[in-house]
Amino acid sequence: MSTAPTMNTNVLEVRGLSARIAGQEVVHDVGFEVPASGVTAVLGRNGVGKTSTLRAILGLIERTGEVLLDGRRVDGERTERIVRRGVGYVPEDRDVFAGLTVAENLRLAERTGPHGTTPERRRLVDGLFPDLVRRAQQRAGTLSGGQQQMVSLARALLNDNRLLLVDEPTKGLAPRIVDDVAGALAAAARTVPILLVEQNLKVIERLAERVVVIDAGRVVHTGPAPELLGDPDLIQRLLGVHADGVEPPGADPATTAVGHQKGGAR
Amino acid sequence: MNAPDHLPATPVTGTASPGAGAPPGRGEDAGQVSAVRAALPRAVGGGLAVIVLGCLPLLALTIPGVLPGYTYEPGTLQLLGLCWLTAALALTYHLLLGVVGLLSFGHALYFAAGVYGLAVVLERTDIPLLPAAAVVLAGGVLLAGVIGAISLRVTGISFAMVTLAFAQAGNVLVRRDPADLTGGEEGIALATGGVPDAFVGVVNTRNLYWVALAVLVVTYLVALWIERSRAGHMAAAVRENETRVRIIGGRPYVVKLVVFVLAATLATMVGTAYLLLQSGASPAVSTADFTLTILVMVVLGGVGSRWGAVVGAVLYTVLDQRLGEFAGSEAVAGLPAVLRVPLSEPMFLLGTCFILVVMFLPGGIAGAASRAVDRVRRRGPRGPGGQGSAGPGERPVAEAVPS
Amino acid sequence: MSTLILLLVTGVGLGGLYFLVASGLSLIYGLMGILNFAHGSFLTLGAFAGLAAASAVGQDTWGGLALGLVVGAVTGAAAAAVTELGLIRPLYERHIEQVLVTVGLALASVALFEGIWGPNPRTVRRTEWLTRTTEFLGARIPNTAFLNILAAALVLGVIVAFLKYTRYGLIIRAGVENRAMVTALGIDVRTAFTLVFAVGGAAAGLGGVLATQSLNYVSPHMGASLLIFAFIVTVIGGMGSLPGAAVASVVVAVLQQLANYFLANTGDFIVVLLLALVLLVRPSGLMGRRAA
Numbered sequence: 001m002s003t004a005p006t007m008n009t010n011v012l013e014v015r016g017l018s019a020r021i022a023g024q025e026v027v028h029d030v031g032f033e034v035p036a037s038g039v040t041a042v043l044g045r046n047g048v049g050k051t052s053t054l055r056a057i058l059g060l061i062e063r064t065g066e067v068l069l070d071g072r073r074v075d076g077e078r079t080e081r082i083v084r085r086g087v088g089y090v091p092e093d094r095d096v097f098a099g100l101t102v103a104e105n106l107r108l109a110e111r112t113g114p115h116g117t118t119p120e121r122r123r124l125v126d127g128l129f130p131d132l133v134r135r136a137q138q139r140a141g142t143l144s145g146g147q148q149q150m151v152s153l154a155r156a157l158l159n160d161n162r163l164l165l166v167d168e169p170t171k172g173l174a175p176r177i178v179d180d181v182a183g184a185l186a187a188a189a190r191t192v193p194i195l196l197v198e199q200n201l202k203v204i205e206r207l208a209e210r211v212v213v214i215d216a217g218r219v220v221h222t223g224p225a226p227e228l229l230g231d232p233d234l235i236q237r238l239l240g241v242h243a244d245g246v247e248p249p250g251a252d253p254a255t256t257a258v259g260h261q262k263g264g265a266r
Numbered sequence: 267m268n269a270p271d272h273l274p275a276t277p278v279t280g281t282a283s284p285g286a287g288a289p290p291g292r293g294e295d296a297g298q299v300s301a302v303r304a305a306l307p308r309a310v311g312g313g314l315a316v317i318v319l320g321c322l323p324l325l326a327l328t329i330p331g332v333l334p335g336y337t338y339e340p341g342t343l344q345l346l347g348l349c350w351l352t353a354a355l356a357l358t359y360h361l362l363l364g365v366v367g368l369l370s371f372g373h374a375l376y377f378a379a380g381v382y383g384l385a386v387v388l389e390r391t392d393i394p395l396l397p398a399a400a401v402v403l404a405g406g407v408l409l410a411g412v413i414g415a416i417s418l419r420v421t422g423i424s425f426a427m428v429t430l431a432f433a434q435a436g437n438v439l440v441r442r443d444p445a446d447l448t449g450g451e452e453g454i455a456l457a458t459g460g461v462p463d464a465f466v467g468v469v470n471t472r473n474l475y476w477v478a479l480a481v482l483v484v485t486y487l488v489a490l491w492i493e494r495s496r497a498g499h500m501a502a503a504v505r506e507n508e509t510r511v512r513i514i515g516g517r518p519y520v521v522k523l524v525v526f527v528l529a530a531t532l533a534t535m536v537g538t539a540y541l542l543l544q545s546g547a548s549p550a551v552s553t554a555d556f557t558l559t560i561l562v563m564v565v566l567g568g569v570g571s572r573w574g575a576v577v578g579a580v581l582y583t584v585l586d587q588r589l590g591e592f593a594g595s596e597a598v599a600g601l602p603a604v605l606r607v608p609l610s611e612p613m614f615l616l617g618t619c620f621i622l623v624v625m626f627l628p629g630g631i632a633g634a635a636s637r638a639v640d641r642v643r644r645r646g647p648r649g650p651g652g653q654g655s656a657g658p659g660e661r662p663v664a665e666a667v668p669s
Numbered sequence: 670m671s672t673l674i675l676l677l678v679t680g681v682g683l684g685g686l687y688f689l690v691a692s693g694l695s696l697i698y699g700l701m702g703i704l705n706f707a708h709g710s711f712l713t714l715g716a717f718a719g720l721a722a723a724s725a726v727g728q729d730t731w732g733g734l735a736l737g738l739v740v741g742a743v744t745g746a747a748a749a750a751v752t753e754l755g756l757i758r759p760l761y762e763r764h765i766e767q768v769l770v771t772v773g774l775a776l777a778s779v780a781l782f783e784g785i786w787g788p789n790p791r792t793v794r795r796t797e798w799l800t801r802t803t804e805f806l807g808a809r810i811p812n813t814a815f816l817n818i819l820a821a822a823l824v825l826g827v828i829v830a831f832l833k834y835t836r837y838g839l840i841i842r843a844g845v846e847n848r849a850m851v852t853a854l855g856i857d858v859r860t861a862f863t864l865v866f867a868v869g870g871a872a873a874g875l876g877g878v879l880a881t882q883s884l885n886y887v888s889p890h891m892g893a894s895l896l897i898f899a900f901i902v903t904v905i906g907g908m909g910s911l912p913g914a915a916v917a918s919v920v921v922a923v924l925q926q927l928a929n930y931f932l933a934n935t936g937d938f939i940v941v942l943l944l945a946l947v948l949l950v951r952p953s954g955l956m957g958r959r960a961a
C-alpha cells in the first residue's frame with residue numbers, strides 16, 4: 001500500500017525542493033513521498049540538510065519547488081496556513097517556550113478548525129504524558145530535556161493532524177528516555193503518518209517502514225527500512241557509520257560520491 | 267539579532283564595466299588584468315569629473331530650477347560647496363552602514379565635534395587654522411575611540427540606540443553652553459583671527475568651494491582605500507557574517523572599531539570645513555535629526571554604494587533647498603490647506619519620499635541604476651525589444667513588493 | 670529630607686511618563702525586532718488629539734481631561750495600528766528597512782505636525798488641582814506627579830494582565846521568545862504584531878496627554894524628546910522586557926532628578942553615563958534575556 005506513488009496514498013509529496021539559509025542553498029532539488037500511514041524516516045550525516053528540509057516544507061525558510069499535502073500544493077502558503085492544514089511540527093531542539101508554563105505551552109498549541117484539537121486528542125496526550133499533567137504549572141524552561149521533548153511532542157499530538165514532522169526527538173536523551181519517546185511516537189504513528197528525522201538506527205528499526213537518505217542536501221536513497229537496515233555496506237556507504245551506530249574517523253569522500261551516483265533520481 | 271540586522275549586500279557589485287559613468291563597484295574578484303583595465307578608465311573619468319567641478323567657479327553655467335544662479339556667483343558656489351561637504355559626510359556614514367554594516371544614530375556627534383571643536387579652538391586660542399584643525403582631529407579620534415569602544419559592546423539595534431544616546435549627550439552639552447563656549451541655541455560665529463584671509467568673506471566663496479571639493483575628493487579616496495584594504499575586506503566579511511569571521515579567527519570587534527573611528531574622524535574633518543564654509547556653528551548639526559538626514563541620504567543613494575552616497579547627498583541637499591523655496595512660493599500659498607500644509611514642509615516631502623524609496627526602490631538610486639544597466643546589457647545580445655526574463659539582477663524588485 | 674522626597678516622587682512621576690513610551694517600544698522590539706522611531710509621533714499625535722477633544726468639554730475640567738486621555742490613547746493606538754499595517758507589514762521580516770521606514774515616518778510626521786500646529790509650544794489649561802501641590806512627608810509634590818504615577822501603574826497593570834490572561838497575551842509572550850515557533854504552531858503572528866503596535870501606541874498617546882499636563886505645554890517636538898530617554902530606558906531595562914522597562918524607567922528618571930538637583934543640572938549626562946555603565950557590565954540590560 002505504501003509503494004504506489006499516487007495522490008491518494010501519499011499524504012505528502014515533495015518535488016524539486018530547494019531551500020536557502022542566509023542566501024546559501026542548503027537543500028538541492030529534493031524529492032520524496034510520505035505514505036498516508038506509518039513512519040517514514042529521514043537519515044543522513046550531520047549538517048546534510050535534514051532539518052532544513054523539514055523547515056522548507058513548512059515554509060520556515062526560503063524555498064522553491066513543489067510541496068503537496070494530500071495532493072494539494074502548499075508551497076506558496078505561509079507557515080501557519082500549512083500547519084493549519086494539519087501538519088504538526090516537533091522541532092529539532094524542542095523549542096518549548098521557556099518562560100511559559102507547561103499548561104500555557106499546550107494551550108498555545110491548541111488549534112481550532114478541521115485539523116484542530118479534539119477532546120479525544122487531549123485524553124490521548126494526557127494518557128501518554130502523565131508527567132506533564134502533574135507539572136502543568138511548572139515553567140517549561142525548568143523542565144529536563146526529556147520532559148521538554150514530551151511537551152514538544154504533546155503540542156503536535158494535541159491536534160488532529162494529517163501528518164507529523166518530527167526532528168530528532170531522541171537527540172541528547174538518556175537511553176531509557178529514548179525508549180519512552182520512541183514509545184510515544186509508536187503510539188502516535190497508529191493514528192497519524194510521521195516524517196521522522198532520526199539518527200538512532202535502533203529507533204528507526206523499531207518505528208520506520210520507509211527511509212529517505214539525504215547527503216549534501218540531496219536525496220541519495222529511498223526504500224523500505226528493512227532493506228537499508230539489513231545491509232551494513234549500504235549503511236556504511238550512505239551514512240558513513242557502522243551498523244552499530246559508531247561514526248568512523250573521517251568520512252570517506254569516495255563513498256559519498258558513490259552515494260550521489262546511486263541516489264540521483266528517485 | 268545578526269544577519270537580519272544587516273542590509274542585504276548592495277546590488278551594485280563589481281561588474282567590471284568600462285566607461286566613466288559606470289558605478290565603481292567592488293571588483294576584487296575580477297582578474298587582475300581586467301581589474302586594471304576597468305579601474306583605469308574609471309579613475310580617469312573620476313579625475314576628469316573633479317577637474318570639471320573644480321573649474322565651475324571660473325565658468326558661467328547654470329541649471330534653471332536646480333541652481334540659484336550662475337556657477338561663478340557666491341550663492342551658487344555656497345550651495346554647491348554645501349553639496350560637496352554633505353556628500354563627504356554621507357561617504358563617512360557609508361563607511362559605517364555600507365561597509366561594515368553598522369547602523370549608527372549618533373554620527374552627527376563627530377561632525378559636530380569638528381564644527382564646534384574648531385570654532386571653539388579658533389575663538390579661545392591663537393592657534394592658526396591648520397594646527398587648530400589638527401588638534402580638533404586628534405580630539406575627534408579620541409572621542410570616537412572611547413565612545414566606539416563602549417557602543418560596540420552591543421550590536422544591531424542596541425548599538426543604534428546607544429550611539430543615539432551619546433550623540434544626544436553631545437547635543438545637550440552644546441545647547442547648555444558650558445562656560446559660554448558653544449553659544450547655546452544661537453550657536454557661534456567663526457572667529458576669523460586665525461583663519462587666512464583667503465577663506466574669509468563672501469568674495470572668497472570660491473576658495474571655500476575648492477576646499478569643500480577637496481574634502482570630498484579626499485574623503486572619497488580614503489573611503490576607496492579603506493574598502494580596498496585588508497581592513498575593508500574584513501569589514502565586508504563582518505557585515506556578511508560576523509560569526510563566520512569569529513570562527514576563522516578574525517576579531518569583528520576590532521574591525522568594527524577601526525572603521526568606526528576612521529569614519530568618525532573623517533566626519534570631524536568634514537565638520538571643520540563646514541565651519542569655514544558656513545562661517546559659524548549651530549546646534550542643529552548635533553541633533554539626532556541631523557544624523558537621520560545623513561542616513562536618509564545614504565539610503566536614498568543606495569546602501570553600499572560610494573557614488574550612491576554622493577548622489578544621494580547632493581540630491582537631498584538640492585531638494586531641501588529647492589523645496590524650501592517651493593514651500594514659500596505663490597503657487598503653494600494659493601492652495602487649499604490640505605495641500606498647502608504638507609507641501610510647505612520640505613521635511614515632510616523628503617520623509618515621504620524616503621519611505622517610498624525604502625519600500626519600493628531597494629538599493630536606492632544606485633540599485634535602480636544598476637538594474638537599468640543590467641537590463642540594457644541583457645537586452646543587447648538578444649536584440650532590441652527582447653523581453654529578458656527576470657534574472658538575478660532583478661531579484662530585489664520582486665522582493666521589494668511582497669504580497 | 671523633604672527635598673529628597675520631592676525629588677524621589679517627581680522622579681517616579683517622570684519615570685511613569687518614560688514607562689508609558691518605553692513599554693510600547695520594548696514590546697514592539699521584543700516581539701518584532703523593530704526599533705520604532707515613530708513612537709514619539711504617536712505620543713505627539715495623541716497629545717494634540719487629546720487636547721483638541723478636551724477643549725470641546727473644557728481643558729481645565731476633569732471631564733475634559735478624562736476625555737482627552739481616552740481620545741489620546743485611542744488616537745495613538747489607531748495611528749500605530751495604521752503604521753503597522755501600511756508600512757511595517759509589507760516589509761515583513763526586513764528589520765533594517767522597517768526601522769528606516771519608522772525613521773522616515775518620524776521625520777515626515779513631525780514636519781507635518783509643525784505645518785498644522787506651528788513649530789512652537791502652546792501652553793495648555795489644566796484643572797485647578799493639577800496646578801497645585803500636595804504636602805507629602807513634608808515635601809510639596811506637584812499633583813501632576815501623582816497623576817503620572819497612577820496612570821503608569823494602571824497601564825502596567827493592564828498590560829501585565831493582558832499578557833498573562835488573554836490568548837493574544839500568550840501569543841505575544843511566546844512570540845517574544847521564539848516567533849518562528851509560534852507560526853509553526855499554526856498561529857498568524859501578524860495579528861499580534863498589529864496588536865502590540867496598537868497597545869504601544871495607546872500607551873504613548875496616553876503618555877502624550879499626561880505629558881502636556883506635567884509640562885504645561887504641547888508641541889510637535891515633545892514626542893521626540895521623550896523618545897530618546899525612552900530608548901535609553903529600553904536598553905537599560907533590557908530590550909523586550911516589560912518589567913525591565915518599568916524598573917529602568919523609575920531608576921533613570923529618579924537618577925536624572927537627583928543629578929539635576931545635586932550635581933548642577935547634569936541629569937542628562939548621568940543617564941548616558943548609566944547607560945554606558947550598564948552596557949559595560951551587562952550588555953543585555955538589567956532584565957534582558959538574550960544578548961541584544
Ligand SMILES: Nc1ncnc2c1ncn2[C@@H]1O[C@H](COP(=O)(O)OP(=O)(O)OP(=O)(O)O)[C@@H](O)[C@H]1O
Nearest residue numbers: 021022026044045046047048049050051052053092
Ligand atoms: N542558521 C544558519 N545559518 C547558516 N547556515 C545554517 C544555519 N542553519 C543551518 N545551516 C547550514 O545548513 C546546512 C544544513 O543544516 P541542517 O540543520 O539542515 O542539517 P541537519 O542535517 O539537520 O544536521 P544535524 O544532523 O546536525 O541536525 C548545514 O551545512 C548548516 O551549516
Ligand SMILES: [Mg+2]
Nearest residue numbers: 050051052092
Ligand atoms: Mg538537524
